[in-house]
Amino acid sequence: AQKVTQAQTEISVVEKEDVTLDCVYETRDTTYYLFWYKQPPSGELVFLIRRNSFDEQNEISGRYSWNFQKSTSSFNFTITASQVVDSAVYFCALSEPDQTGANNLFFGTGTRLTVIP
Amino acid sequence: DTAVSQTPKYLVTQMGNDKSIKCEQNLGHDTMYWYKQDSKKFLKIMFSYNNKELIINETVPNRFSPKSPDKAHLNLHINSLELGDSAVYFCASSQGAYGINTGELFFGEGSRLTVL
Numbered sequence: 001a002q003k004v005t006q007a008q009t010e011i012s013v014v015e016k017e018d019v020t021l022d023c024v025y026e027t028r029d030t031t032y033y034l035f036w037y038k039q040p041p042s043g044e045l046v047f048l049i050r051r052n053s054f055d056e057q058n059e060i061s062g063r064y065s066w067n068f069q070k071s072t073s074s075f076n077f078t079i080t081a082s083q084v085v086d087s088a089v090y091f092c093a094l095s096e097p098d099q100t101g102a103n104n105l106f107f108g109t110g111t112r113l114t115v116i117p
Numbered sequence: 118d119t120a121v122s123q124t125p126k127y128l129v130t131q132m133g134n135d136k137s138i139k140c141e142q143n144l145g146h147d148t149m150y151w152y153k154q155d156s157k158k159f160l161k162i163m164f165s166y167n168n169k170e171l172i173i174n175e176t177v178p179n180r181f182s183p184k185s186p187d188k189a190h191l192n193l194h195i196n197s198l199e200l201g202d203s204a205v206y207f208c209a210s211s212q213g214a215y216g217i218n219t220g221e222l223f224f225g226e227g228s229r230l231t232v233l
Contacts, residue, residue, distance in 0.1 A: 035221070039158070045207065045224040089158055095222075104173055105152075105209075105222050107160040 003027065004094050006108035013082050014116050021077045021111045023092030029053075033095040034068065034075045035105070040088040048090075051075065082115045089113070120144050123208045123225035130198060131233055138193045138228045140208030148172070149191035150222065151183060152207040160207070166191050195230075203232045 005024045013019045025034060036048040049059065051068050059066050063080045079086055092108040121142045130136050142149060150173075151163040165173035169185045180196045195202060208225040 033221070037224075043205065043229070044226045047221065047223075050221050091160065104162055104165060105150075106162075110158050110160075112158075 003106040004092050004108035006090075006092055006111050008111045009109070010112045010114070012114045012116060015084060016081050018078060018080050019082055019113065021079075021090050021092075021113065023075045023077065023108060025073050025075060025092070025094045027073075027094060027096055029096045031097065033097070035091075035093040035095065036066065036075075036077050037091045037093060037107075038088045039091065039110070045091075048077075079113075082113075084115050084117050087113055087115045121208055121210055121223050121225040123206075123228045125228060126226060127229050127231075129231045129233065132198055132200060134198050135194070135196045136198060136230070137195070138206055138208075138230070140191050140193070140225060142189055142208075142210040142223070144210055144223060146210040146212050146223070147188060148211045149185065149188070150209040150211075151191065151193050152209060152224075154205040154207060154227070156204070163206075164191075164193075198230075198232045200232050203230055205229045 003026050007022055011019060032053045034051045038046040038048055049066055056068050056070055065078045067076045075092060089110045089112045091110045094106045123138060123140050128136060148165060148167045150165045152160050153163050154160045162173060162175055163177045164183045166185045168188050182194045183191055185191045205227045207227045209222040211222045
């Protein structure tokens with residue numbers, strides 16, 4: 001079963017529009033971490049945010065904001081006033097640390113965001 | 118200094134060849150990983166090592182063999198390369214069980230392997 005679902009495969013918005021990328025996760029662990037990574041056309045994985053399962057506070061960082069809701073197992077990502085440089089593939093990921101401390105990261109299938117100038 | 122570095126960044130080779138990708142981390146982390154990103158951008162874990170010991174070995178063909186000479190290095194050897202091995206391979210590291218484990222993985226820049 002897919003642990004992380006990003007139902008939106010591709011999204012296109014016009015510059016300055018707001019856009020929300022959806023992420024739904026599935027886990028039986030009480031301790032887990034959620035992440036968002038950005039992969040621009042250059043290919044590297046850029047860390048955006050980490051949330052642990054005990055911290056449901058929403059977070060805002062500049063034009064980025066994240067809405068973590070355990071009741072719906074969702075961790076959605078909103079970009080406000082999108083810019084062309086936001087065009088990338090965005091991955092949501094779930095980590096379930098095991099007893100060795102290894103953090104096996106399960107990635108969603110990614111959402112390709114295209115911001116049209 | 119790059120935290121997690123992989124070499125080479127690009128690798129083009131013929132079917133049947135054997136190749137290696139090297140990974141080094143200077144973060145003092147206990148755990149290292151190899152992830153594969155296929156042509157559809159799907160990222161999936163292949164291996165995980167904690168202090169040079171294999172922890173996670175997903176359903177990866179035996180042609181793939183990770184080797185960890187010390188906890189700062191995790192190299193990936195691939196024998197008898199096939200067309201389907203073409204992908205981007207990402208190395209990563211994390212703190213592990215000892216020290217403060219934030220759950221975060223630190224990724225290298227990726228190594229794009231093309232098998233012709």
